[in-house]
Amino acid sequence: MIKQLKIAATYMRGGTSKGVFFALDDLPAAAQQPGPARDALLLRVIGSPDPYGKHTDGMGGATSSTSKAVILSRSTQPEHDVDYLFGQVAIDKPFVDWSGNCGNLTAAVGAVAISQGLVDASRIPRDGLCTVRIWQANIHKTILAQVPMAAGEVVECGDFELDGVTFPAAEVQITFVDPADDSDGGSMFPTGQLVDELEVPTSLVPSGKLKATLINAGIPTIFVNAADIGYQGTELQPDINGDEAALARFEQLRAYGALKMGLINQLDDISARQHTPKIAFVAPAASYQASSGKTIAADDIDLCVRALSMGKLHHAMMGTAAVAIAAAAAIPGTLVNLAAGGGERELLRFGHPSGTLKVGASAQCRDGQWQVRQVVMSRSARVLMEGWVRIPEDSF
Structure with a gap:
């Protein structure tokens, strides 16, 4: 028995x-x-x-x-x-x-x-x-x-x-200390670039090229512009999770980003890394109705962000992805920073499918390398x- x-x-x-x-x-x-x-x-x-x-x-x-x-x-x-x-x-x-x-x-x-x-x-x-x-x-x-x-x-x-x-x-206030993966003396940007151009099949992006910010802070994350992949940045879960073709497309894009970041050796290896890297798309602030029915006003946020986790659009925002968002937003020239209006910033409020989240990051550039010493947010x-x-x- x-x-x-x-x-x-x-x-x-x-x-x-x-x-x-x-x-x-x-x-x-x-x-x-x-x-x-x-x-x-x-x-x-x-x-x-x-x-x-x-x-x-x-x-x-x-x-x-x-x-x-x-x-x-x-x-x-x-x-x-x-x-x-x-x-x-x-x-x-x-x-x-x-x-x-x-x-x-x-x-x-x-x-x-x-x-x-x-x-x-x-x-x-x-x-x-x-x-x-x-x-x-x-x-x-x-x-x-x-x-x-x-x-x-x-x-x-x-x-x-x-x-x-x-x-x-x-x-409960959480402080992520030195969240970037620069332990080997490298950059939190694996390619050394704030914005990369991914070469992808035209079946995924008609031009065959996709701008992306590839960052390893909190969690390895691939940021792309919503408009470049045909989205507004205000989508909710039903808009994407009910579309198997869209989910498959995101997974393929995630594989190309992971390959560029050096996280995998070939595209097929992505199946063994379901949790990382994350893929997210950003857009300038816009008004929308959150999944709870609450109206999110464009004036109350700095940008819109949507992120996928384990192959599905997340219902809110992963905490580690929020760290990546804060770090990227604090560094002028990244896609996240540009979507938020550009310039230097330490505090950020972004819109996600369930509402908004405020995060703070402290960034500085030393010897041509950007460093993020901490990211702070509140949870419960x-x-x-x-x-x-x-x-x-x-x-x-």
Whole structure:
């Protein structure tokens, strides 16, 4: 008889995403190390692969925003509290992508780390803000989370409203420190250019050429102009996600961008990198009606941005893509910066399908190389359920 295995877990909303959080030590021994056993366990927890696309037999929500898993442990890095490892679980394939971070779930990491005793008690104030120093293990970057505390407990309820999230909650400010991937002394722009020209088949773009800003800040991202691919920049999910031909076109464009960025060696390799890079399209500010029915006025935003995640148009904006947007907008001459009106800027409010988001970035040019030292944004997080998840013991 095959029995069900119980694994301690916390089901969290972070930003506009949801995921299952595990403490590393609570995982079965075989899954405490990277490899097939860990991937198989997380796939079964989420309910993937699911040919029906529903995640009926798992904790996933059958969207890129809700098919996520997080593993936390006491940090092995000096001056850090918690190591945060993120897995993006594919819905219809037996695949877990470990190539990037989830910026939205980052908002929940601090709260879970405090609750699980991963943050030294001497660093946790009884009241006020607790600065949780997060080591993002996927991309080897530091993130600081300002977690509100009251009477020694994490504050989750509040009046901070985040477009894309139904109910208000407590604000959690997130600072992405030195978010660009320039660890090898290179540029956050993999080609060294603020704007590249991708050579693509005329079946994708009639001219065979497509301008793109290729940036690796927060997460590798390909930015293109909405007008160059036949869009307005005000589209909502039904406008794109119901069009299989459009989705296939975006995936092909993503492959050409990834190849130019040096992330893959040949176009077919893109199937093994579903989570990264992201592809997004930008347009000057315009008025539109968000998915909630709220009217977004052109005067209230600096530009419009739409981004795809795991092959679908995202319902709001991925946190890591927001980092890339902020970084690119702060650097004069990128497509994001030009869509926002050009010039130097540190604060930006952009429109996405669910509403708007304000982000801030600090950029400077040294010796001809642009550097972004930090990106700041506010999110929120809340525990949805905690206890155990159960999977058949022969799942991994």
